[in-house]
Amino acid sequence: MTTTALMKRRAILVFMLDRPGVLNKIAMLIRRKMYNVETLTVCKTNQPGTSRMTITLREDSDEKMRQVIKQIEKSTEVISARELDMNESFWREVAIVKFEADEDRMEVLKRTYQFEILDRQNHELFIVQVTGTSLSIDEFLQDVGADRIVEVARSGFTAMEK
Amino acid sequence: MKGTELVLKALIDNGVKFIFGYTGGAIMPIFDEMEKQDALTFIMSRHEQGAVFMAQGISRASLSTSDPRTGVCMATSGPGAMNLVTGIADANMDSVPVLAITGQVPTGVIATDAFQESDVVGVMMPLTKQTYMPLSVDEIETTIHEAMYVASSGRGGPVVVDIPKDVQLQETESVCEFDARSCEPQLPGFFYRPSVDLDSLKQAVGLINRSERPIILCGHGVISSNTGPQLQAFAERANIPVAFTLHGLSALPVDHRMSLGMVGMHGTVEANRALMNADLIISLGMRFDDRVTGNLKDFAREAAVIHVEIDPSEIDKNVKSSVALNTDVAQALNLLHRDPALVSKPRTRWFAQIDAFRLEIADQIQKEIDTGIGREGQLLVKTITSRLSRLTQGKDIIVGDVGQHQMILARFYNFQTVNSWFTSGGAGTMGCALPMSIGVKLARPNERVWSVSGDGGFQMNIQELGTIMEHDIDVKILLMNNGYLGMVRQWQTLFYDGRYAGTPMKNPDYGAIAGAYGIPYLKVSDLDQVDDAIQTAADHKGPFMLEFICDPSEIILPMVPAGGGYKEMIVSID
Numbered sequence: 001m002t003t004t005a006l007m008k009r010r011a012i013l014v015f016m017l018d019r020p021g022v023l024n025k026i027a028m029l030i031r032r033k034m035y036n037v038e039t040l041t042v043c044k045t046n047q048p049g050t051s052r053m054t055i056t057l058r059e060d061s062d063e064k065m066r067q068v069i070k071q072i073e074k075s076t077e078v079i080s081a082r083e084l085d086m087n088e089s090f091w092r093e094v095a096i097v098k099f100e101a102d103e104d105r106m107e108v109l110k111r112t113y114q115f116e117i118l119d120r121q122n123h124e125l126f127i128v129q130v131t132g133t134s135l136s137i138d139e140f141l142q143d144v145g146a147d148r149i150v151e152v153a154r155s156g157f158t159a160m161e162k
Numbered sequence: 163m164k165g166t167e168l169v170l171k172a173l174i175d176n177g178v179k180f181i182f183g184y185t186g187g188a189i190m191p192i193f194d195e196m197e198k199q200d201a202l203t204f205i206m207s208r209h210e211q212g213a214v215f216m217a218q219g220i221s222r223a224s225l226s227t228s229d230p231r232t233g234v235c236m237a238t239s240g241p242g243a244m245n246l247v248t249g250i251a252d253a254n255m256d257s258v259p260v261l262a263i264t265g266q267v268p269t270g271v272i273a274t275d276a277f278q279e280s281d282v283v284g285v286m287m288p289l290t291k292q293t294y295m296p297l298s299v300d301e302i303e304t305t306i307h308e309a310m311y312v313a314s315s316g317r318g319g320p321v322v323v324d325i326p327k328d329v330q331l332q333e334t335e336s337v338c339e340f341d342a343r344s345c346e347p348q349l350p351g352f353f354y355r356p357s358v359d360l361d362s363l364k365q366a367v368g369l370i371n372r373s374e375r376p377i378i379l380c381g382h383g384v385i386s387s388n389t390g391p392q393l394q395a396f397a398e399r400a401n402i403p404v405a406f407t408l409h410g411l412s413a414l415p416v417d418h419r420m421s422l423g424m425v426g427m428h429g430t431v432e433a434n435r436a437l438m439n440a441d442l443i444i445s446l447g448m449r450f451d452d453r454v455t456g457n458l459k460d461f462a463r464e465a466a467v468i469h470v471e472i473d474p475s476e477i478d479k480n481v482k483s484s485v486a487l488n489t490d491v492a493q494a495l496n497l498l499h500r501d502p503a504l505v506s507k508p509r510t511r512w513f514a515q516i517d518a519f520r521l522e523i524a525d526q527i528q529k530e531i532d533t534g535i536g537r538e539g540q541l542l543v544k545t546i547t548s549r550l551s552r553l554t555q556g557k558d559i560i561v562g563d564v565g566q567h568q569m570i571l572a573r574f575y576n577f578q579t580v581n582s583w584f585t586s587g588g589a590g591t592m593g594c595a596l597p598m599s600i601g602v603k604l605a606r607p608n609e610r611v612w613s614v615s616g617d618g619g620f621q622m623n624i625q626e627l628g629t630i631m632e633h634d635i636d637v638k639i640l641l642m643n644n645g646y647l648g649m650v651r652q653w654q655t656l657f658y659d660g661r662y663a664g665t666p667m668k669n670p671d672y673g674a675i676a677g678a679y680g681i682p683y684l685k686v687s688d689l690d691q692v693d694d695a696i697q698t699a700a701d702h703k704g705p706f707m708l709e710f711i712c713d714p715s716e717i718i719l720p721m722v723p724a725g726g727g728y729k730e731m732i733v734s735i736d
Contacts, residue, residue, distance in 0.1 A: 015351075016351075017349070017350070020295075021283060021287060021293065024284070024287060025287055025288075028287065028288050029288075032288065063478065066478070067475070067478070067479055070474050070475035070477075071475045073351075073474070073475070074473070074474075074475050076291065076292045076312055076349055076352050077349070077352075078351055078352075079350050079351030080351055
């Protein structure tokens, strides 16, 4: 357990040119600053040739955060980089979860959570897709129970400011 | 046209005259093309690290001329490119524009551990401003234009273009028709748009006007933006003393009445004490390196800070600014200097205090220089430097290596010519001086260039004597030979109870080496011979080497211990 786990979760939103090596460059910079990336998502935007990246990491100091962002912004390919206001943004994640459950259990889960069943085998092994806030996914996973879960794939955050 | 032709065309369009480098399997086609033209002069280094420092020499020295250029070096794939790494990292630390073109194995075998293959893009990325690998011949020209633009715009830095051999050999119909110098590549968000916030400017002027004990810290940015004379005029008008970082030296005459000399770990007493006591620091184009600030907790706690800096990521990085002007030093100085609200205060008490700082160890140092001989009976680098300074009237170009002699040069050479001091600062790369002086001489052929090294650094790129010999580069080589790695030895003397671990060195017969390269040589071990020897080297047409037998016990003071604050500055020992 490192001390970083105790720090505040922060998010950086970066718009950049869709060129090879940019992801590598930003990842290297974050490593050099000795952060452990919590989540990182990259996707294309509606602007051709431009990508957006959402990075979350742990940091308490506003000054250090500004410094990382300024250094990211310095990269030739980066168009803009800024911190996302966690309270003023929508945060969503997708999880695909493979778990064991019987019909009754499934009914209970369906009443409490929204998810889509992607696959079922022998009415006992399910693969479902859960979309929502990170917290709601955490709750879902907890409710299913660690001993029932076979595999989890989470997308990491994507976010948009209001 | 072929890829190889386009590489050269793009370089010529960018005004490149010299290419430094070393050939090999993956870059042969470009070298072959070079042989067919005469717009570019090729200088073969004896090691790729030499080539990158030569290219740095071109960039650093031409900054202040009417024809500023970005130095270019070339190397082959694998070991060739890897040998560039140190020089590239050095250029990155010192914000020196450099373009390195490397050959790469053909695209078909990239990432298969092919012969002489290294992941150049991967290795260079964290050490450069930008790294490219054009994958089609149609990208070559635009890539090189963009690379040159990126290297030299805003805060300068190195750029690497890694070109696979098959791409070099491809043919294309499309050729760029634009004027390279007016070309702005498609990099949204990258463009540096200097703009000074008028409120910040007003605040800055207000701080200056209110300040009783201001100090200007002149950094590399003043040299890079070629604004030494403007700084001098501003300092005179506003009546503010100027201290220099290692790379800010030679922005204005170092004996100017406003000058305090170098600041930092080995700065002058007056510069360091003034910085400690200042109520306002006006830092121009510098980044508050740890060798300048010492321990940040104790750094200028009572001072307000005006930070003028072209790179926004440097602002508030190490030292919190009171007012930040994120712009080119030239623009900021221009605005500050012309501001009608700026007042010139006499600050009599401050200057009297500074005069007292100046005297603190002046006698002690003068006595040492006059004696000229150290405890072990050999020459002092301080004395040799003072004599060199006197004989050249401080007007010549000095290229310093890294270590104790470098700090002594920075302290005791009386720089009079704008942009006449070149060395490796941020990275502190031993061995930089000999190759860098070759580039410097080619960029400023009408000025005399002295390449000064210790016996450690000299041997790190000693092979470049071959380049000097082959092209008859008129560089005066001064070797300060004390048989030790002097700076580390100094630390060992002061902080490691005099245990000289890994610092003593058995030296070769440097006269025989100079002779083997056909370079005239004199060995100087007697104080009486120093002036004549320097004069002989200065008067000689062509390269000349002087070896001074120096005293290993020499110490450069003051010294702020690493990690310590200015309060712990050592001004004398025993």
